[in-house]
Amino acid sequence: MDQKAVVEACLKHSLYTWSATGKVDPLPVERAEGIWLYGPEGQKWLDFNSQLMSVNIGHSHPKVVEAMKRAAEGLIYAFPGTATEARAKLSTRLSELVPGDINTFFFTLGGAEANENAIKLVKQFTGRQKILARYRSYHGATNATMQLTGDPRRIPNEPGMPGVVHVMDPWPYDYSFGDSDDEITKNNLVYLEEVIQYEGPSSIAAMFIEPVTGTNGILPPPKGYLAGLKALLDKYGILLVCDEVMAGWGRTGKLFAFEHGGIVPDVVTKA
Template identity: 50%
Template sequence: MVRDFVDMETEERVRRYDRAHVFHSWSAQGKIDPLPIAGGRGCEFWDFEGKRYLDFASQLVYTNLGHQHPKVVAAIKEQAERLCVIQPAFASQPTAELAHAIAELAPGDLEMVFFTNGGAEANENAIRLARMYTGRHKILAAYRSYHGATHGAITITGDPRRWASEPAISGVVHFCGPYTYRSSFFSKDEKEECERALAHLEEIIQYEGAHTIAGIILETIVGTNGILVPPEGYLQGVREICDKHGIVMILDEVMTGFGRTGYWFGCEGFGVTPDLMTCAKGITSGAVPLGAVVISRKIADAFQDRVFYGGLTYSGHPLACAAGLAAVTAMKEEGVVENAKMIGDEVLGPGLRELMDKHPSVGDVRGRGCFWGIELVKNRETREMLVPFNASGAEMGPVGELGHAAMNRGLSLMIHWNVIMIAPPLIITPEEAQRGLAILDEVLEITDRAVS
């Protein structure tokens, strides 16, 4: 293992101050021991002992350009010297130029951009826009979803992370989206899953009253709830349902946006253009917090003579937008989106399917580009989950052990319940991807032992 330097004095101080003063998210504070990180570059980061880790999760699926991309770092430095911040009632060069760049990349008539501080706030404002535009109240969202942890975003989130925040905002109705491997509709294949999931959505709309529904929000490809790629025709079907009933279609591209799936935006891979599209994370490669709602012309035009009642102190922050503009420019110049598609088609997809053939604990593999999920099972025939629904801590058993073993071997993974998310930086080379797959091959022996 390559070790660049050792700085145990700093590591000890970071650990001590962190444990004394930092309140960590989604954690029982007394049961965690965060690893202090000293630096990173490209697809790797390292600790204060100099031990390197291959980032197979892009942190939380946002370092699309890897760590410390020189063009992004240079743009932040340059903008900091020129103008760190100006309030959003003014226009700034990086903000205007990034909005223009996003509008050029976005599909269809998605031409206007409202900047936020992150993905959750983007989804909050998408809800607000849909409600103001339609004059309706209800929002439909999928059970297998995560849209953020602010008050509205956690309400539209479908997974158990919302429970502790209930009751939250009113008017949110959840439904079941497609998941062919664990179908809620007893489907035998993807075509049937698509048809039955769309029929279910129509039925929910019938019961709720289409005239009361402002918007339907979906992750283009479901992220932390399993990397669920929708069957062919599903998103097109939702688009048709929205058009039929005058409902705003909102696609959450916080994870799938900016090249993650081998397209600039995941919806392009399905031939669908939403009315509102939310994004964040990869927009700056995580270097500075930034999110956005990309707005269709028809919705934007509705606010030409009426006020949009929404705003953020740091909306369109020049430093963040300079980082975003540099990231988008670097992705174009370096063929990063094309690389993500190639890695998915030629390395990750085939490599993960080989692991599924070899390891009985792998029940399913699915994904696109640099966005894949490995679903772990106790039994392939029954498809019993390797760990219980909503498992955490000791309940994670062999899956938690797998995560620790991978980290010990220098591979950083993101695991949610019984699904390993494979989401490396989009700049990853075939050699680096193969190295990660080789470590996965080793540690999957741990979960294989739990197969019945």
């Protein structure tokens, strides 16, 4: 197919995320290598976004390609109740890499699904139903994660899963919690504790955060915030879930963004 036919067929027979039908202008990509994307008519683009912030080692890395070929020649599919060498090796390696006592993992197909399962996990573990999340956040576009998401994309999808309580993070868009990191951290946590009291601490299972907020502004937390937040949630038996889908795996200078705050959360989601 030539470039024009590819673009026309994609627009006619498929839907694009976060785009109004008929108004999207997709990039015609034929192949990718390293940091470059290539079009069918000789175009070349720098993939400065690393696709969805996920191609950490570049496109078509020879070691990745070779590993995929070996996998395709072996066990291609296994139902969830099986024990496989790949599952054993990956689980063991993750237990060595993830900080603290986090050493057990549930495998999903992506970030939103990871957060969906984390919701079920924290509710069943605590016996509580409410979830705290922040307005300047994105946790996925599935039914439940769209409600966790605080930014305006959630609004057309409401009402959805009940029990989600949104709060302001340390960096509201217009309002300010203070002029210094110490002041911002202190005032935001005082505000958050009051919300917890209003909602009933014994009804709140967990709080979901992005340790570094992603699509809502690339917002690292102020100094002391993560440690203060973890201590506050521990005080009320509320679990902390760190959504590291965008910030994890070395993107902030440490393997996981929560490590900058000197904490270990109760649950980590990643993709």
